[in-house]
Amino acid sequence: MDSLPINKYVATAVVASLLYVGICRRRTSKVYPPGPPADLIIGHARVFPLEYFHTVFADWGKKFGNIIYVHILGRPIVIINSLDVARELLEKRGVNYSDRPTSTLYDMMNWSRAIFCLPYGDRWRPLRRMIAEKFTPTAVKTFFPVIETEVNDFLRRFESDPLGYKTNMHRLFSSMTINLVYGYRVTTDNDPYVASIEHAAYLTAKYTPGAVPVDFLPILRFLPAWFPGAGFVSHAKETDVLIQGLCDELNGIVTKQRTAGTAAPSLMAQWQEDYENSELPGVSYEDLKLTGFCTYVAGVETTESTLLTFFIMIIHHPEVAKAAQIELDAFIAEEGRLPSLQDRPRLPYIDCILKETFRASSPAPMSIPHVSQNDDEYEGMFIPGGSMIMSNIWYGNMMNDESVYPSPSDFNPERFIQKDGDAPILDPTDVVFGFGRRICPGRHFADSALWLAIASVLSVYDILPPIHPKTGKEVLPKIEFTSAVTIHPKPFDCRVIPRSAKHLALLHGAGDL
Numbered sequence: 001m002d003s004l005p006i007n008k009y010v011a012t013a014v015v016a017s018l019l020y021v022g023i024c025r026r027r028t029s030k031v032y033p034p035g036p037p038a039d040l041i042i043g044h045a046r047v048f049p050l051e052y053f054h055t056v057f058a059d060w061g062k063k064f065g066n067i068i069y070v071h072i073l074g075r076p077i078v079i080i081n082s083l084d085v086a087r088e089l090l091e092k093r094g095v096n097y098s099d100r101p102t103s104t105l106y107d108m109m110n111w112s113r114a115i116f117c118l119p120y121g122d123r124w125r126p127l128r129r130m131i132a133e134k135f136t137p138t139a140v141k142t143f144f145p146v147i148e149t150e151v152n153d154f155l156r157r158f159e160s161d162p163l164g165y166k167t168n169m170h171r172l173f174s175s176m177t178i179n180l181v182y183g184y185r186v187t188t189d190n191d192p193y194v195a196s197i198e199h200a201a202y203l204t205a206k207y208t209p210g211a212v213p214v215d216f217l218p219i220l221r222f223l224p225a226w227f228p229g230a231g232f233v234s235h236a237k238e239t240d241v242l243i244q245g246l247c248d249e250l251n252g253i254v255t256k257q258r259t260a261g262t263a264a265p266s267l268m269a270q271w272q273e274d275y276e277n278s279e280l281p282g283v284s285y286e287d288l289k290l291t292g293f294c295t296y297v298a299g300v301e302t303t304e305s306t307l308l309t310f311f312i313m314i315i316h317h318p319e320v321a322k323a324a325q326i327e328l329d330a331f332i333a334e335e336g337r338l339p340s341l342q343d344r345p346r347l348p349y350i351d352c353i354l355k356e357t358f359r360a361s362s363p364a365p366m367s368i369p370h371v372s373q374n375d376d377e378y379e380g381m382f383i384p385g386g387s388m389i390m391s392n393i394w395y396g397n398m399m400n401d402e403s404v405y406p407s408p409s410d411f412n413p414e415r416f417i418q419k420d421g422d423a424p425i426l427d428p429t430d431v432v433f434g435f436g437r438r439i440c441p442g443r444h445f446a447d448s449a450l451w452l453a454i455a456s457v458l459s460v461y462d463i464l465p466p467i468h469p470k471t472g473k474e475v476l477p478k479i480e481f482t483s484a485v486t487i488h489p490k491p492f493d494c495r496v497i498p499r500s501a502k503h504l505a506l507l508h509g510a511g512d513l
């Protein structure tokens with residue numbers, strides 16, 4: 001899976017801060033949150049991790065506690081290792097903690113106009129409102145037919161290609177999201193629009209974040225492109241032109257279809273209509289087009305990562321698949337059909353599996369960094385304004401903490417079955433999507449899409465380990481994760497095999513088991 005711009009944007013922000021020659025803050029008598037020992041001037045540059053942030057910060061958390069302060073060349077970074085601290089700062093004090101880091105290179109590529117990069121304030125607010133209105137738990141139901149169509153196609157593709165889960169899954173989420181945003185159906189594995197968007201992602205990621213001098217000497221953006229070493233200038237321009245071209249083209253498809261009266265329901269069709277009816281105050285047409293594109297970018301990799309985690313976990317835990325299939329078979333026997341999203345309340349074990357999948361590996365384990373605007377104090381500790389705030393969703397009383405989830409390394413959906421008298425257990429869905437005013441606006445859509453994908457695939461198929469070509473025996477793939485802003489399991493092989501001819505027939509509308 002190629003890294004998408006949201007990934008690279010955050011990496012840029014983090015690494016740029018490593019290289020950023022900030023004005024060294026004069027240490028005052030103020031008490032900062034604890035942290036590892038710092039070097040003179042460069043601060044924590046030598047100890048700051050460049051990968052697997054979440055596990056390193058979890059280790060630091062065991063030594064230094066729930067809130068940690070480090071600085072790189074004077075640029076303050078606060079690491080939050082606890083849900084309580086995240087809620088206090090990012091939610092209750094959200095007015096101060098909802099900004100984002102900046103990057104000159106991203107600005108040159110025009111990514112700084114993107115919803116996930118915009119600073120907290122008057123440009124971000126109307127765009128956020130525009131997205132949020134379409135993604136409330138009720139509004140998102142408009143898009144259930146999109147989810148159901150795409151999941152059905154996903155299941156059918158396994159009939160002819162039981163080993164090709166990677167391509168199939170990528171197509172599921174790219175097709176579902178481009179369908180959601182533009183009402184456009186992907187019909188091949190090599191769709192030209194998906195390929196172009198991924199090329200834009202590749203171009204965005206081409207320059208190593210922070211290794212481009214312009215990220216710490218912004219004046220360099222004005223160098224002429226022919227100047228030796230100024231390749232980034234034409235590169236940024238090329239990326240910008242490609243993205244703007246794609247925004248225009250995809251938006252143009254929707255406009256034409258609306259004129260012809262053939263537009264499928266989509267976010268862009270709704271937004272265009274709202275715009276024409278002057279219902280989007282503060283949103284320019286250029287912003288509207290880019291926001292559609294950003295919604296696609298933000299939606300694909302995270303959802304795909306979650307379903308990949310589900311696949312690898314289920315290969316290792318056939319007993320979980322069996323328990324789910326007992327619940328699903330009882331439903332199918334009664335209804336004579338595959339479950340739909342309306343059936344969710346009747347299939348609670350699938351909910352438990354989804355929660356456990358989010359818990360086992362949060363797709364964005366360090367969320368997207370926030371930035372504080374003004375100086376603040378938390379439990380007597382000083383947090384300077386302009387601090388980059390990194391929340392360790394993966395750990396910190398959140399997903400992998402023994403005190404919250406006993407035996408956190410076990411994949412055990414049963415932990416979410418609430419028995420009478422049990423204290424409520426933290427729902428990972430309340431954490432994996434981030435916090436406060438910047439919380440993921442696509443969360444209800446993602447949650448619904450993933451629920452249906454899990455319920456459907458387990459209804460029809462078994463997800464099994466690959467067979468060793470020589471021994472003919474099953475080989476369990478290793479569970480290993482990549483390291484980036486959004487993480488996912490490293491590539492593995494598996495077989496997706498129909499449970500029986502009768503279960504497969506459900507895909508084609510034949511009922512009885």
Ligand code: HEM
Pocket residue numbers: 115116117128131294295296298299300302303306362363364367368369370432433434435436437438439440441442443445446
């Ligand atoms: C499993 C799937 C997903 C996960 C785990 C996820 C997670 C996140 C996280 C952690 C953030 C940062 C929140 C913060 O700053 O506190 C975020 C932001 C965002 N997400 Fe998601 N996301 C998912 C799916 C989606 C989908 C499907 C969409 C759109 C269709 C979407 C759109 C966005 C946008 C636009 C932002 C930026 C919000 C802003 O800066 O105001 N996400 N997401």
